[in-house]
Amino acid sequence: MSVTRTAEAPATAAGRRQPHRRSAYRPEIQGLRSLAVLMVVSYHVWFGRVSGGVDVFLLVSAFLMTLQFTGRHERRERVDLLKHWLHLFRRLLPAAVTVIVATLAASYLFLPRTRWLDLIQQGWASLSYSQNRLLQEQAVDYYANDHSLASPLQHFWSLSIQGQVFILWPLIFALAAWAAQRYRLSYRPLLAYVFFALFLGSLGYSIYFTASNQVQAYFDTGARLWEFALGTLVALILPGLRLSRPTRVILGWVGLIAMLSCGILLNVQAAFPGIAALWPTLAAAMIIAAGQTQSGAGVDRFLSSKPLVKLGGMSYALYLWHWPLLVLGLAWSGKEHAGWLSGSVIILASLVLAHLTTRFIEAPWREWRWPEARRRRAVIAISLVVAVAAAPLALWRHHIIQSSSISAIGLDDPRYPGARTASNNFNFKPDGRAELVPTPEVIATEWPEFPEPCEDVGQNASVCTNAVTDGAKKIVMMGSSHAFVLNTAVLAMAGKYQWEVTSITKGFCPLTDEPGPGVDEDCLKFNEEGMARVLEMKPDLVLTTSTRTFGDPAMPERLDEGWIREVQRLNEAGIPVVGIRDTPRMPAHTPDCLAQNPQAQEVCGSSRAASFSPVSPTNAAADRLPNTRFMDLTRYFCTDDFCPATIGNVIVYKDNNHVTRSYMMTLAPFFEQEFLASTGWQV
Numbered sequence: 001m002s003v004t005r006t007a008e009a010p011a012t013a014a015g016r017r018q019p020h021r022r023s024a025y026r027p028e029i030q031g032l033r034s035l036a037v038l039m040v041v042s043y044h045v046w047f048g049r050v051s052g053g054v055d056v057f058l059l060v061s062a063f064l065m066t067l068q069f070t071g072r073h074e075r076r077e078r079v080d081l082l083k084h085w086l087h088l089f090r091r092l093l094p095a096a097v098t099v100i101v102a103t104l105a106a107s108y109l110f111l112p113r114t115r116w117l118d119l120i121q122q123g124w125a126s127l128s129y130s131q132n133r134l135l136q137e138q139a140v141d142y143y144a145n146d147h148s149l150a151s152p153l154q155h156f157w158s159l160s161i162q163g164q165v166f167i168l169w170p171l172i173f174a175l176a177a178w179a180a181q182r183y184r185l186s187y188r189p190l191l192a193y194v195f196f197a198l199f200l201g202s203l204g205y206s207i208y209f210t211a212s213n214q215v216q217a218y219f220d221t222g223a224r225l226w227e228f229a230l231g232t233l234v235a236l237i238l239p240g241l242r243l244s245r246p247t248r249v250i251l252g253w254v255g256l257i258a259m260l261s262c263g264i265l266l267n268v269q270a271a272f273p274g275i276a277a278l279w280p281t282l283a284a285a286m287i288i289a290a291g292q293t294q295s296g297a298g299v300d301r302f303l304s305s306k307p308l309v310k311l312g313g314m315s316y317a318l319y320l321w322h323w324p325l326l327v328l329g330l331a332w333s334g335k336e337h338a339g340w341l342s343g344s345v346i347i348l349a350s351l352v353l354a355h356l357t358t359r360f361i362e363a364p365w366r367e368w369r370w371p372e373a374r375r376r377r378a379v380i381a382i383s384l385v386v387a388v389a390a391a392p393l394a395l396w397r398h399h400i401i402q403s404s405s406i407s408a409i410g411l412d413d414p415r416y417p418g419a420r421t422a423s424n425n426f427n428f429k430p431d432g433r434a435e436l437v438p439t440p441e442v443i444a445t446e447w448p449e450f451p452e453p454c455e456d457v458g459q460n461a462s463v464c465t466n467a468v469t470d471g472a473k474k475i476v477m478m479g480s481s482h483a484f485v486l487n488t489a490v491l492a493m494a495g496k497y498q499w500e501v502t503s504i505t506k507g508f509c510p511l512t513d514e515p516g517p518g519v520d521e522d523c524l525k526f527n528e529e530g531m532a533r534v535l536e537m538k539p540d541l542v543l544t545t546s547t548r549t550f551g552d553p554a555m556p557e558r559l560d561e562g563w564i565r566e567v568q569r570l571n572e573a574g575i576p577v578v579g580i581r582d583t584p585r586m587p588a589h590t591p592d593c594l595a596q597n598p599q600a601q602e603v604c605g606s607s608r609a610a611s612f613s614p615v616s617p618t619n620a621a622a623d624r625l626p627n628t629r630f631m632d633l634t635r636y637f638c639t640d641d642f643c644p645a646t647i648g649n650v651i652v653y654k655d656n657n658h659v660t661r662s663y664m665m666t667l668a669p670f671f672e673q674e675f676l677a678s679t680g681w682q683v
Contacts (some may be wrong), residue, residue: 058158085167095320129392131160182382201226322346448491466501473540478544544580586605608643609641
């Protein structure tokens, strides 16, 4: 983990009277950093748990940064914020970029192609110190049991939060210095009030957010600011703290034991970063407050040992390396967890790479004086470092996107007829030299593309439009993610006739008013709010999936009574509805199955009977819904008895049940024919 590596400010007069403040350099802080990174690494690699070590790093980084700025203020040194930031990031970026580039290269060799595009996105987020925001948006479970499926750059979330605080904290110090001079206030007390208020506000927010959505709260900067504020308060209060030597000896050991036992005794997975994170951070604060006891029994003697001090000097690089080695090692070996032997190898390799990175990359860049002479030189140096990672990230993504989907290839390419092969009298002869599309690298992104960003209205829920106003017709799509994927064909048709399209959908949430398999209270609330919105809009038509398939013979295709009641509400309001029969489900993740069985694609398909009833359940409900028409597109997905995973050289499913945008594009002309026949609209 990164911390500001600067000598602490000279002790104040009060501080010089304290035996534990005799030295400006405090090797026990380096030892504390060593233990924190060892906690992070060992718990990640051997135990698959979170230790609280990261929280200690956040506190220590703020502690050291506070000493730096208060020391400058007491010495009446002018603070050049831009120069400070340039100096700081010029020292942090080389090691980070080294790990990012090495991870990209190793991922190319060891990770499946389906994960490459996400890795590139993670690379950009890591490079721009916004990884925590990306993971928060993706609601990534940092505690997932199978670390081999995690991103090898996921651990940059904490560095991103630190980078954001490294921008914010100096601004606060500078503003406080200005206010102290302008209004003749004492600098340290003013800072104490400011950061105490920040501590309380952030801690309260963190407790609330953690209780309501812990996975997202874990990566939230606002929910972590109190940990930095606590480190700052420790630095501000410490000079005036008068504790006896025996008290400090006891305080140090209690803090150390508490810090090391946090991950063992506390259920971190369900509690951080709320009030439970006070455990490791207060423990670290106790160790810092114990200071240099000058006692053979003090914890500082242990923390100041040469091995720990040396490890503290390369703790940043060790943190950077351990997670990619763990994730890539597991992906290469096919394991979900590292054993004691393989874990030890990973830790040893991380230590070696951390040493080499610190000695040959981090230290030379830190000692390079040329960029320190002028701001422009520092900007040039930082730009060069950033370019080392930005170039492969940009070039790799460009290479992936080229000729990777129907969008890039074109609908008229005879090698990729897709749904046309299911049309009457079409004779398709596959070209064995043609790779399936969409390619594995981009298949995870194969969702419908709207011309404008969709409005996020909750987890897995969105409202999207095609940016057409006052169109000849107004269509609303409602339902689950299976309804959402149909938007590709709807958008193609609407663009042709200048129709207005609004999509109101939520994952795992079919249109219904009653709970059932996969339907929870959040879904019912979303449906009720969506229904109210649609009734107010009064569109010309509502499109939705009708039946639900489960891919399990024990759970046959069904048409919910709740769906019928919702459609009746629309019909009674004078809104016609078209219900589209659900699409099949495959027995496994289709892209992975195809990658594992390139010469036997049929094993990735499913029997028609596994998803569909012999007769569609909508037949029995048609009389109850006189203003509703039904579409059945099953023949474009299945033969009489089999539903293949690929059709016409196009992969049909992006996972095991969501249809790819590429296949839906090939289906669009036939969808239009079926739609116009169902509605009777004249175009």
